[in-house]
Amino acid sequence: MxxxxxxxxxxxxxxxxxxxxxxxxxxxxxxxxxxxxxxxxxxxxxxxxxxxxxxxxxxxxxxxxxxxxxxxxxxxxxxxxxxxxxxxxxxxxxxxxxxxxxxxxxxxxxxxxxxxxxxxxxxxxxxxxxxxxxxxxxxxxxxxxxxxxxxxxxxxxxxxxxxxxxxxxxxxxxxxxxxxxxxxxxxxxxxxxxxxxxxxxxxxxxxxxxxxxxxxxxxxxxxxxxxxxxxxxxxxxxxxxxxxxxxxxxVYPLLSTIITRFGMEPLAGVTVAHRVEGFAYFAAGGFSTAVSTLVGQNTGRRDFEMVKRIAYEGRFLITAVIIPLSLMFLLIPEFLVRFGANDPQVISFGASYLRIIGILELFLGWEMIFEGAFNGIGKTRPYMLISIPLTLGRYPLAYFFVNMCGFGVSSIWWAISISTGLKGLLLSLRFNRLMSKEHET
Incomplete structure (x- = not known):
């Protein structure tokens, strides 16, 4: 093929x-x-x-x-x-x-x-x-x-x-x-x-x-x-x-307890921004399903070279989809948030969220592609061992930024963005390691 x-x-x-x-x-x-x-x-x-x-x-x-x-x-x-x-x-x-x-x-x-x-x-x-x-x-x-x-x-x-x-x-x-x-x-x-x-x-x-x-x-x-x-x-x-x-x-309801310390406007802003970000998430979900299906079928055929190729081509495709969306998050976030809000403060907080997560949004796509790949192979423990600690880590990191360092609400967006970047990168590396072992056997 x-x-x-x-x-x-x-x-x-x-x-x-x-x-x-x-x-x-x-x-x-x-x-x-x-x-x-x-x-x-x-x-x-x-x-x-x-x-x-x-x-x-x-x-x-x-x-x-x-x-x-x-x-x-x-x-x-x-x-x-x-x-x-x-x-x-x-x-x-x-x-x-x-x-x-x-x-x-x-x-x-x-x-x-x-x-x-x-x-x-x-x-x-x-x-x-x-x-x-x-x-x-x-x-x-x-x-x-x-x-x-x-x-x-x-x-x-x-x-x-x-x-x-x-x-x-x-x-x-x-x-x-x-x-x-x-x-x-x-x-x-x-x-x-x-x-x-x-x-x-x-x-x-x-x-x-x-x-x-x-x-x-x-x-x-x-x-x-x-x-x-x-x-x-x-x-x-x-x-x-x-x-x-x-x-x-x-984790998001937990993070809300920190966000609301700055008022209801940041929570409203991030809620609207999540709906905008949903387009990237939904696109990644579609390709994750495709990767899971094709990886599973080729695992059944014992064609692990094709399994590896499917995952990496999936990563290539989602990269091509996410990059334009990331640029929109970085360059025109206020315009995007206005579709769901008209309060200036809500728009400002929502735009701040999009601008920060847009920097590492690409790795959201990678995370979901390799989630699909691990699911298709049927070996999901590596995904869990990377995803759970980094997802849970958002709360203590946000708490540290806000309570220990005295940073503003945007530091919570950074906690989310950093964990997303690490998950996407580490899952990519872990999948490559798994495929190397399969190739050796």
Missing amino acids: TNKELHKEMIRIAIPVFIGNLGFLLFDIIDIFWISSLGTDTVAGVASAGFLDWALGSFMGVTYVGCSSLISQAVGAKNQKMAFDVAREAIQLSLFIALFLMLLLFCVTPSLLLWMGLNPSAFQAGYNYFKVIILGLPIFYIFMLTGQIFYAHGDSKTAVGILSVALVLNAILDPFFIFGWGPFPKWGVSGASFATVLSFFLSLFLRFWFLRRKNYIDSLKTFFTFSTTYFYKILSIGIPTASARVIWSM
């Missing part, structure tokens, strides 16, 4: 994933638009519950990362039975975990929301929203997992197409269940989360129909056959990556 053909294949997989991620962003905007009419406290409660939702989505990687890795390897090895068995066992294992999480979250969610310092009205809104999400957890979990089965086969287009159906349906149903339009009940903020659960439940039928039609899974009758052959492998691959992602999702 020539470099041009490889680039074309990676872009074919990456673009639908990128579009799907943008769809999530657009849906969040629409969702908040409807919810905002219920009051500021309701928005605050839902936003706080969103942190829990974010951590929950990261935790789901416990099974879906391993599922995707093993199925892509089975596809490369042309072992259809293994692909079928992994898919079935991953779905069964995910259902067990989802049921356990439901029980756990019903017990701990009130305490977690109170820990965030919400007033009674915001707390009630957040809990009413999230308890419906908890009830729908098995649906969300299996929806995410089935998407990874499509990705493992290199079929991101179908997966994202069905995701788009779910998001559009959700956006349409939101006002009906929030405000009780027509014959529908008026459930307020609970209606927003119910619309989400219902939309993904209906779209899950589409997922299974296409999975069976494309022969990505065995007959649905076989799902009543229980086995644990791949349980250990699925978890051993998924737990390290999921752990790193959960830690990443928890």
Whole structure:
């Protein structure tokens, strides 16, 4: 395969994933638009519950990362039975975990929301929203997992197409269940989360129909056959990556406790800036998925020279994508932040964040490319051992800058940027070392 053909294949997989991620962003905007009419406290409660939702989505990687890795390897090895068995066992294992999480979250969610310092009205809104999400957890979990089965086969287009159906349906149903339009009940903020659960439940039928039609899974009758052959492998691959992602999702609320010492404007500014930065993150996520899929398939073929080449060509492509975005962050950050804010102070803080992270933003792309490569090979411990300490290190470094050195809020942005740079660089070096060992064997 020539470099041009490889680039074309990676872009074919990456673009639908990128579009799907943008769809999530657009849906969040629409969702908040409807919810905002219920009051500021309701928005605050839902936003706080969103942190829990974010951590929950990261935790789901416990099974879906391993599922995707093993199925892509089975596809490369042309072992259809293994692909079928992994898919079935991953779905069964995910259902067990989802049921356990439901029980756990019903017990701990009130305490977690109170820990965030919400007033009674915001707390009630957040809990009413999230308890419906908890009830729908098995649906969300299996929806995410089935998407990874499509990705493992290199079929991101179908997966994202069905995701788009779910998001559009959700956006349409939101006002009906929030405000009780027509014959529908008026459930307020609970209606927003119910619309989400219902939309993904209906779209899950589409997922299974296409999975069976494309022969990505065995007959649905076989799902009543229980086995644990791949349980250990699925978890051993998924737990390290999921752990790193959960830690990443928890660090930002921790950093917020330092940011808010400078007022609400810096927090608002970085929140808007994160949405702008999301374009770089989503692009990197698309190419990370492409790298994971192709690396997994070539690992199944035992073609480690091609594995190495895919990872490095992925790094080349994401570099070409991120550099123009980094230049925009450096040169016109105020212009970008104005799309989400009109307060001069909020714009100033958001622009400051973009300008600082723009210096090392390239390494965000590298980090995600090599996360995908380690996932595809099925050796995720090196990624975890680099990612977790450096992600956790953001908090003590920011604390040191602010409390010990007396630096301003921009020093927190530097703590984030420095850790991003180190993660991208060290993961690149660690992958090269791993490939050298594979070549020797």
